[in-house]
Amino acid sequence: MYDLPETQLVKLYSSPPSPFGRKVKITAHITGLFNQIELIDVDANDSKSAVLNPNPLNKVPALELDSGELMVDSRVICEYLIKQSRRSELLPEMNREHLLSRAALADGITEAALLMVYEHRFRDESQVDLNWLNRQNQKILDGLEWFTDNVTEVAETPTLDQVGLAITLGYLDLRFSGEWRTRFTDLALWLTQFEQIVPEYQLTDSRVHV
Numbered sequence: 522m523y524d525l526p527e528t529q530l531v532k533l534y535s536s537p538p539s540p541f542g543r544k545v546k547i548t549a550h551i552t553g554l555f556n557q558i559e560l561i562d563v564d565a566n567d568s569k570s571a572v573l574n575p576n577p578l579n580k581v582p583a584l585e586l587d588s589g590e591l592m593v594d595s596r597v598i599c600e601y602l603i604k605q606s607r608r609s610e611l612l613p614e615m616n617r618e619h620l621l622s623r624a625a626l627a628d629g630i631t632e633a634a635l636l637m638v639y640e641h642r643f644r645d646e647s648q649v650d651l652n653w654l655n656r657q658n659q660k661i662l663d664g665l666e667w668f669t670d671n672v673t674e675v676a677e678t679p680t681l682d683q684v685g686l687a688i689t690l691g692y693l694d695l696r697f698s699g700e701w702r703t704r705f706t707d708l709a710l711w712l713t714q715f716e717q718i719v720p721e722y723q724l725t726d727s728r729v730h731v
């Protein structure tokens with residue numbers, strides 16, 4: 522069991538459906554630090570939450586240390602948790618750039634999915650830009666194709682890019698009814714393996730997800 526430094530409690534500002542917040546929570550579970558984190562729900566889409574959120578951009582996730590230091594974004598927070606827990610198997614030094622690039626690709630798919638969700642959320646339906654939606658959708662499909670061709674076996678301790686990919690697929694399940702599963706069957710199988718190794722992935726309460 523490893524500890525976060527000093528008073529051992531940090532605050533994680535996130536919202537249950539946030540994929541990037543979920544990435545941090547799953548990383549916290551894998552590193553064994555989850556119980557030392559206080560979760561504070563903020564809705565990044567609600568301007569009133571901006572008062573609570575220490576991130577001046579009112580984005581989640583944000584981590585606040587007891588010293589008051591602010592950490593954003595999800596990659597920085599995950600790397601911090603990995604470092605504090607000394608669980609370097611999640612991001613081995615010798616493979617660091619390679620794994621971070623894979624992790625960035627997984628995040629990029631999530632970002633494209635978020636942009637599609639936001640296009641509907643923040644525009645009148647009559648103004649929704651179909652070209653923009655198609656452009657983002659193509660990124661999702663091309664990204665999933667790439668991961669199908671470059672899949673890696675889920676390690677006993679999953680690597681950070683694997684956590685990112687699992688979170689991406691989970692977000693596509695949440696927002697797009699799991700449509701990806703019919704075309705990307707290998708990734709669906711891969712996600713089943715991930716879930717077996719990281720049972721917390723299936724938690725559906727606010728500790729991880731809704």
Ligand SMILES: N[C@@H](CCC(=O)N[C@@H](CS)C(=O)NCC(=O)O)C(=O)O
Binds near residue numbers: 538540542566
């Ligand atoms: N690159 C950031 C992305 C964070 C992000 O976009 N979070 C979304 C929720 S998952 C958000 O806060 N959206 C509100 C907004 O963009 O105003 C990270 O990895 O943490």
